[in-house]
Amino acid sequence: MISLGNIFRNYTGLLRRFKLSYVLNNLLNQKHLQHNIKLYKKFGLNKSIYAPIGSQDFPNPSEDIPWLDKPNAKERLFASKKFEQFPKEIREELFRFVDDGYMILKDFFNEDSINQLNTDIDNLLNKQQVGFNYTGRKIMESYKHSKTANQFFRTRVYWNC
Amino acid sequence: MGKKVIPFHTINFIEGSEQRAHSDFIHMTTEPRGYLIAAWIALEDCYEGNGPLFFYPGSQRLPYTLTNDFSSGNTRWMLGANPNRQYEDKMAEIINAKSLQKKHFIAQKGDVLIWHANLIHGGEAIRDKGTTRKSMVAHYFCKDVICYHEISQRPALLDIND
Numbered sequence: 001m002i003s004l005g006n007i008f009r010n011y012t013g014l015l016r017r018f019k020l021s022y023v024l025n026n027l028l029n030q031k032h033l034q035h036n037i038k039l040y041k042k043f044g045l046n047k048s049i050y051a052p053i054g055s056q057d058f059p060n061p062s063e064d065i066p067w068l069d070k071p072n073a074k075e076r077l078f079a080s081k082k083f084e085q086f087p088k089e090i091r092e093e094l095f096r097f098v099d100d101g102y103m104i105l106k107d108f109f110n111e112d113s114i115n116q117l118n119t120d121i122d123n124l125l126n127k128q129q130v131g132f133n134y135t136g137r138k139i140m141e142s143y144k145h146s147k148t149a150n151q152f153f154r155t156r157v158y159w160n161c
Numbered sequence: 162m163g164k165k166v167i168p169f170h171t172i173n174f175i176e177g178s179e180q181r182a183h184s185d186f187i188h189m190t191t192e193p194r195g196y197l198i199a200a201w202i203a204l205e206d207c208y209e210g211n212g213p214l215f216f217y218p219g220s221q222r223l224p225y226t227l228t229n230d231f232s233s234g235n236t237r238w239m240l241g242a243n244p245n246r247q248y249e250d251k252m253a254e255i256i257n258a259k260s261l262q263k264k265h266f267i268a269q270k271g272d273v274l275i276w277h278a279n280l281i282h283g284g285e286a287i288r289d290k291g292t293t294r295k296s297m298v299a300h301y302f303c304k305d306v307i308c309y310h311e312i313s314q315r316p317a318l319l320d321i322n323d
């Protein structure tokens with residue numbers, strides 16, 4: 001798939017500033033935007049799914065917020081059967097997420113799987129199957145090339161927290 | 162979160178990011194707001210010298226900072242010359258004004274930090290030049306919300322079947 005996004009990943013010139021460049025990229029990636037047809041209608045957004053979009057398109061943002069951000073989030077955690085099943089340390093971390101916006105899972109991934117992931121990243125870099133983006137620091141989307149990175153990415157514990 | 166979560170992308174780092182304080186929500190914005198979550202994985206031990214991750218506990222409760230809150234320079238046809246810098250300057254101003262307290266995550270290999278869409282965080286300067294701080298961060302949107310990049314005004318490209 002031709003992707004201006006891939007080109008832009010390493011490009012820092014003037015084209016990056018033209019909104020039309022992104023519209024072209026959106027047209028080249030139509031299948032990744034089709035879900036927005038239904039969503040734009042649902043949220044009353046009357047514009048093309050390929051057009052630029054920003055917070056100015058939502059002058060009256062929805063009042064729907066994640067339940068973990070609601071004042072009664074801790075009560076809801078207490079009431080959850082899933083919450084009861086977590087060990088004490090995880091329950092405390094979940095409360096910390098509500099209060100402070102983060103949680104820590106100590107020693108969550110084992111040494112062997114991390115060593116495998118580091119080896120995968122080194123190999124992908126050596127074979128130039130992945131590279132650093134324009135920041136010079138970030139390697140984007142390694143999960144598409146490394147089975148181990150993909151397994152890390154899709155570890156479901158995150159999704160249930 | 163209250164909605165099904167879908168994987169968006171991963172970013173790997175070999176060195177620390179040295180990225181200034183920011184909230185992920187400016188780069189991965191949703192309507193309704195707040196339906197993004199991130200997980201950062203330490204792929205080697207961190208210490209004060211190799212540019213550990215830092216964050217400001219409780220900062221997720223601040224209002225979301227969006228392009229109307231700083232001089233992005235965006236026009237109808239073009240993006241501003243350096244909206245990221247303008248945004249980061251604004252975040253530094255907020256941190257100072259609110260006297261937010263910085264915390265470092267001195268992670269051990271295998272540890273995971275999960276953070277809220279609006280938690281202000283960044284990468285500390287690499288004091289010991291040449292050292293690595295291998296890590297991977299993964300971002301997840303929620304399904305059935307509109308996802309986009311506030312600064313560049315791009316809708317997020319999603320593999321919605323995941």
